[in-house]
Amino acid sequence: MENERVRGNPAGITNMHVATNIRAARQSIGMDLRTMSVKLTEVGRKISPSGISKIENGDRRVDVDDLTAIAYLLRTTPAALLTPPSDGVEVTGVSSRFLPEEIQAWVAGRVKLTPDDLLRYWKEERFNASSYVKRFEDALAQYDQGQLGLTPREVYEERLATQRARLELATGRLVQLDPLAIPNLD
Structure with missing residues (x-):
């Protein structure tokens, strides 16, 4: 041989x-x-x-x-x-179990592909999305009170929908990574 x-x-x-x-x-x-x-x-x-x-x-x-x-x-x-x-x-050389976003963030140096760091990343993403949801809900409430801004209402509605979807993604990923993480988020 x-x-x-x-x-x-x-x-x-x-x-x-x-x-x-x-x-x-x-x-x-x-x-x-x-x-x-x-x-x-x-x-x-x-x-x-x-x-x-x-x-x-x-x-x-x-x-x-x-x-x-x-x-x-x-x-x-x-x-x-x-x-x-x-x-x-x-x-x-990297497991395929990670989401494309996680791979992108890892390559950019924003996250390590470890359970603890992925939890940190998604908690931050969830917090940011939650903050934006509140901000856009407040902006829409101002429209409802007749306080019109320069930005059309539809823009805020679209941004709100995007951030709600982001919040749902982050929450779902947190549950996948650690089912016990959600009670500790709020």
């Missing part, structure tokens, strides 16, 4: 997120591959235009030094380049 030597791990889904995000960021500022290559060389990260194309197609990996230089040149952040699409929850 012959032993095959395997070098490194194959590129994963996170590599594809990075590839897609780099291309989108580059195109959004109107930078072509040659210009990006020249600018990368100027900052000490020599990558040919074909190398950048391979990165954007997912055929070449990006090391962390390249990632930071690319993020800087593209006027974004390394976290933004690592972030999966808003509906994506899959990233390399």
